[in-house]
Amino acid sequence: xxxxxxxxxxxxxxxxxxxxxxxxxxxxxxxxxxxxxxxxxxxxxxxxxxxxxxxxxxxxxxxxxxxxxxxxxxxxxxxxxxxxxxxxxxxxxxxxxxxxxxxxxxxxxxxxxxxxxxxxxxxxxxxxxxxxxxxxxxxxxxxxxxxxxxxxxxxxxxxxxxxxxxxxxxxxxxxxxxxxxxxxxxxxxxxxxxxxxxxxxxxxxxxxxxxxxxxxxxxxxxxxxxxxxxxxxxxxxxxxxxxxxxxxxxxxxxxxxxxxxxxxxxxxxxxxxxxxxxxxxx
Ligand code: RRO
Numbered sequence: 286x287x288x289x290x291x292x293x294x295x296x297x298x299x300x301x302x303x304x305x306x307x308x309x310x311x312x313x314x315x316x317x318x319x320x321x322x323x324x325x326x327x328x329x330x331x332x333x334x335x336x337x338x339x340x341x342x343x344x345x346x347x348x349x350x351x352x353x354x355x356x357x358x359x360x361x362x363x364x365x366x367x368x369x370x371x372x373x374x375x376x377x378x379x380x381x382x383x384x385x386x387x388x389x390x391x392x393x394x395x396x397x398x399x400x401x402x403x404x405x406x407x408x409x410x411x412x413x414x415x416x417x418x419x420x421x422x423x424x425x426x427x428x429x430x431x432x433x434x435x436x437x438x439x440x441x442x443x444x445x446x447x448x449x450x451x452x453x454x455x456x457x458x459x460x461x462x463x464x465x466x467x468x469x470x471x472x473x474x475x476x477x478x479x480x481x482x483x484x485x486x487x488x489x490x491x492x493x494x495x496x497x498x499x500x501x502x503x504x505x506x507x508x509x510x511x512x513x514x515x516x517x518x519x520x521x522x523x524x525x526x527x528x529x530x531x532x533x534x535x536x537x538x539x540x541x542x543x544x545x546x547x548x549x550x551x552x553x554x555x556x557x558x559x560x561x562x563x564x565x566x567x
Contacts (some may be wrong), residue, residue: 286545288321288470288523289442291378291404293546295320296538299548300473301382301409301446303340304558306355310496311368313558315375318565320546322372324365325382335414341483341490345410346542347516347551348481348555350414352382352495358397365401378404380444384412391431392438399471406441408432411476411498412447417424420479421461422448429462436468444525446473449506453513460517466563471523473548474510496501500551504529506543515543536564 287294299305299314300323314322334354338405341348346427365381372379372408381403383394391408398406410421410428421427435443445463450456463469475495483490515524526544529551530536536547552560 286320288378288405289322291322291405291442293320294376294379295565296317296540296546297561298546298548299553299561300548301325301348301407301433302550302554303347303351303354304554308367311371315371315377315388316555317561317563319377319428321380321405322375322377322550323380323382323407323548324361324368325355325407326353326384326412326437327355327361327394328353328384328447329358329390331355331360336492338490338492339496341496343483343500345500346481346492346498347500347555348483348496348498349477350491350496352414352493354414356446358394362401363395365397365403369401377528380405381406382407386410386415386418388427388430388434392434395435395438398441402442405444405470406439407444407473408435408437409446409476413448413477413479414493420448422450423455425459425462428459429466430551431464432466432468442470444471444473445469445470449475449478449503449510449528456510457517460514461567464517464519464522469522471545472514472518473525473526473527474505474514475527488558499528501529501531502518504535506540508538511539511542511544530564533564533566535559549562
């Protein structure tokens with residue numbers, strides 16, 4: 286498969302997550318069979334993230350309220366060229382996942398992506414845990430503005446990562462806007478389901494209490510998002526499925542539902558980067 290000018294060796298990659306932020310993470314991802322190495326999500330300013338505990342392994346599901354911990358744009362200005370070279374030596378394109386609260390945040394980070402010549406830009410519009418002003422996935426006008434603004438800065442392939450939508454009409458409206466924009470290479474569906482809650486021994490398992498839901502429990506939800514987006518988007522826009530992938534059989538389900546690629550995060554957070562190889566046949 287090709288994405289822009291990049292040859293993709295396998296239709297599986299990591300999702301943006303807590304183990305995709307450092308040079309050591311990129312080195313480990315380069316040693317897997319992933320078709321693309323994705324760094325992030327990153328923000329303009331450094332962030333420590335939310336207070337611990339901020340990750341919970343519930344077996345069939347996971348909860349996280351990481352709060353976008355990352356060393357910020359100044360760090361990535363230095364690190365991204367090194368990360369890109371590492372990925373290229375491993376025969377993989379490097380993608381960067383950017384996140385923020387405003388159009389300005391995304392424009393600044395798109396400039397960083399352009400300057401550092403990363404191969405693919407992913408707009409994370411669905412972080413559930415730092416939603417001052419709301420989650421951007423639910424703001425159609427801001428989605429359109431960010432896509433148009435970022436496209437004006439870089440002509441690299443653009444992935445758009447969205448929250449899962451429970452209202453099919455809302456999903457169709459967003460798919461329509463993305464289809465009209467003619468600037469999006471792939472829709473990544475989906476981010477964690479916002480605002481899950483769990484207690485153990487009478488106490489919330491996550492310090493901030495509400496948290497994004499990921500893992501196995503998200504498999505039918507992720508597949509349903511792929512099925513809907515594939516039907517609604519123009520053929521030239523790829524669909525990348527995320528949610529609950531733990532085995533090759535799960536990746537097959539995503540392809541049968543219409544996905545071109547699959548991303549995985551909870552699996553590698555739990556079992557390490559090399560667990561991604563379990564999803565790839567060759
Ligand atoms: O860092 C996080 O809390 C986080 C992000 Br940016 C995201 O996109 N999805 C998620 O579940 N957690």
